Amino acid sequence: MMSKEIKTIGVLTSGGDAPGMNAAIRAVVRTALARGKRVMGIRKGYQGLINGDIFEMDARSVSDTIQRGGTMLYTARCIEFLQPEVQQRGADMCKVFGIDGLVVIGGDGSFKGAGKLANLGINTIGIPGTIDLDIDCTDYTIGFDTAVNTAMEAIDRLRDTSTSHERCSVVEVMGRDAGYIALWCGIVNGAEYVFLPEVQNIKEEELIEKILMNRKKGKRHNLIIMSEGVGGSDELAKRIEAATGIETRATILGHLQRGGSPTAVDRMHASMMGAYAVDLLCKGESNRVVGFKNNTYVDFDIDEALAMQKDISSRQYEVSQMLETR
Ligand SMILES: Nc1ncnc2c1ncn2[C@@H]1O[C@H](COP(=O)(O)OP(=O)(O)OP(=O)(O)O)[C@@H](O)[C@H]1O
Ligand SMILES: O=P(O)(O)OC[C@H]1O[C@](O)(CO)[C@@H](O)[C@@H]1O
Numbered sequence: 001m002m003s004k005e006i007k008t009i010g011v012l013t014s015g016g017d018a019p020g021m022n023a024a025i026r027a028v029v030r031t032a033l034a035r036g037k038r039v040m041g042i043r044k045g046y047q048g049l050i051n052g053d054i055f056e057m058d059a060r061s062v063s064d065t066i067q068r069g070g071t072m073l074y075t076a077r078c079i080e081f082l083q084p085e086v087q088q089r090g091a092d093m094c095k096v097f098g099i100d101g102l103v104v105i106g107g108d109g110s111f112k113g114a115g116k117l118a119n120l121g122i123n124t125i126g127i128p129g130t131i132d133l134d135i136d137c138t139d140y141t142i143g144f145d146t147a148v149n150t151a152m153e154a155i156d157r158l159r160d161t162s163t164s165h166e167r168c169s170v171v172e173v174m175g176r177d178a179g180y181i182a183l184w185c186g187i188v189n190g191a192e193y194v195f196l197p198e199v200q201n202i203k204e205e206e207l208i209e210k211i212l213m214n215r216k217k218g219k220r221h222n223l224i225i226m227s228e229g230v231g232g233s234d235e236l237a238k239r240i241e242a243a244t245g246i247e248t249r250a251t252i253l254g255h256l257q258r259g260g261s262p263t264a265v266d267r268m269h270a271s272m273m274g275a276y277a278v279d280l281l282c283k284g285e286s287n288r289v290v291g292f293k294n295n296t297y298v299d300f301d302i303d304e305a306l307a308m309q310k311d312i313s314s315r316q317y318e319v320s321q322m323l324e325t326r
């Protein structure tokens with residue numbers, strides 16, 4: 001059977017924003033126009049889709065956006081979209097606006113929504129846009145590089161003040177279920193200890209012991225990095241201070257990690273993935289997620305991609321432990 005020819009491509013961003021989403025939107029819009037398609041921008045993720053917050057885009061709509069953080073299409077976590085009747089409303093709204101192909105830029109939750117629309121007859125393609133790096137079918141997710149560099153620079157600054165006061169710092173970085181930002185910062189900021197949601201055997205006594213040993217060795221500063229998913233940085237700081245007598249401060253970096261101008265790495269992956277997604281739609285594909293594996297752009301069935309479970313790199317974790325102060 002001949003696959004239907006896509007005439008109008010919609011694009012939306014969903015879930016947490018990520019630096020590089022604008023570069024991905026720009027690539028979708030300009031590639032689609034280059035392939036002779038109409039493009040419709042959908043504001044506020046699935047919320048805007050069901051509300052019909054949809055407008056036509058041209059090449060100029062994405063001018064001066066490649067260097068900007070956030071998403072020019074806005075984003076949302078639309079809880080209603082978990083309901084089948086609301087998903088049907090989304091598919092109907094696509095038809096009202098003539099959208100027969102849809103690119104969804106977001107994380108794993110957003111891909112579940114895209115899968116539902118694909119089952120309702122809208123050709124959909126997902127592009128991994130999340131600072132969390134928590135999608136297994138791809139080695140890269142748009143936003144991670146910018147976010148981890150932002151966290152690294154912030155932690156370098158904390159080290160200056162912490163060392164001057166001979167304090168211990170507990171820093172909480174983003175990652176609800178995923179420890180990638182924490183693990184990377186553990187290595188690139190030279191932390192004494194990292195707490196990750198993927199590693200359950202937290203040994204607080206070992207950490208206290210290490211801080212006391214470090215003080216004996218003349219070390220003036222200790223850095224402990226914790227993923228948001230582990231949580232409790234304030235309480236941990238209080239327990240460390242009580243057990244060691246060393247002044248300890250907790251800092252939660254929070255949403256500042258999601259903002260800022262995207263790095264070259266993010267702009268490049270976003271541009272390549274955006275173009276790849278449109279080409280998949282032009283080939284009649286649907287229910288696919290774009291990935292970057294072994295230095296090549298690839299695509300996977302959404303359901304297969306969602307069934308894959310991403311774990312942290314055991315080698316990176318091993319190296320982070322080896323490089324801690326001994
Ligand atoms: N099971 C589902 N069925 C339909 N839609 C879903 C489903 N799960 C999530 N979505 C839609 O996708 C949106 C974004 O999902 P979620 O909040 O999990 O973020 P995400 O895309 O995983 O991104 P990130 O984790 O980086 O913030 C949800 O608010 C909802 O609109
Ligand atoms: O912006 P919100 O809704 O507070 O979500 C925060 C979550 O989003 C993420 O930043 C991913 O987008 C997670 O690291 C974090 O747990």
Ligand SMILES: [Mg+2]
Nearest residue numbers: 107108109130
């Ligand atoms: Mg997610």
